[in-house]
Amino acid sequence: MPPQEPIDADPLDIAPPVAADTADCPRCSKPAALCICDAVTPIDNKVGLLVLQHPQEQDRLLGSARLATLHLTNSVFKIGLSWPSLAKALGRPADPAEWAILHLGSARSSDLPKDRELVVLDKKGVAIPDQDHALKGVKGIVIFDGTWAQAKTLWWRNAWVLKAKRLVLNPRRASLYGGLRREPRREGLSTIEAAALTLSRMEQRPEIETALHASFALMLARYRSAQSHGALGDRAAVSKGSGGPPKKRWGGRRRRSAVSKP
Ligand SMILES: [Zn+2]
DSSP states (O other): OOOOOOOOOOGGGSOOOTTTTTSBOTTTOOBGGGOOGGGOOOBOOSSEEEEEEOTTOOOTTTOOHHHHHHHBSSEEEEEOSOOSSHHHHHTSOOOGGGEEEEOOTTOOGGGSOTTOSEEEEOTTSOBOSOHHHHHTTOOEEEEEESOHHHHHHHHHHOGGGGGSEEEEEOOSSOOTTGGGSOOSSTTOOOHHHHHHHHHHHHHTOHHHHHHHHHHHHHHHHHHHHHHHTTTTTHHHHHHHOTTOOOOOOSSSOOOOOOOOOO
């Protein structure tokens, strides 16, 4: 490493960042007012996380997928519609039979066992009798980031998902989104909440959920604060959605009406 030049510039000569409030963070892709990257302490998760984001998922203000992957050292975030294999999506060798995909499909949350928050389904969408055995040895989870319809597209465009285990969530507590996104059913978790619930249960490490929830709560607090100060301009109105587009569907089926975005 070459020796560094001594830094003797007058701090006052360094130009302040221009329009800092409108520049987007390169890590989380959020406007500076919503970025909480500096507050994130990454966690070494054993069960891997792969987030596949639909290219048209553009809820940059309230989206939590990038935040989830910033939080977890064993995680990959990709945008796209299809990949020839899990290994290609992940960027490293992987056997889909050892991974689980969060996807409700045509299963009905009312049919799920009431006493479990993670439920592994068989090919017919029926809960497997020995759940603990089914979850044993799972090396990673895949989460589709997008609306219910976008998740369905990702499922059908990636043939390798059929080789993986299928996992649905039956969360006991409602999403922190609260009124920001109107969730008709309590199962509608954000991506970071779905990752937190799944990984904390699979690894039996409640601290994963605590840490990810704390960051998500902070992000939402920033959002509410920025919104109340008008710092988000028109963008806040879009994210809030006049009809409050229901968004996630880890454990519940729901539709989202078309919302035009700029
Ligand atoms: Zn950021």
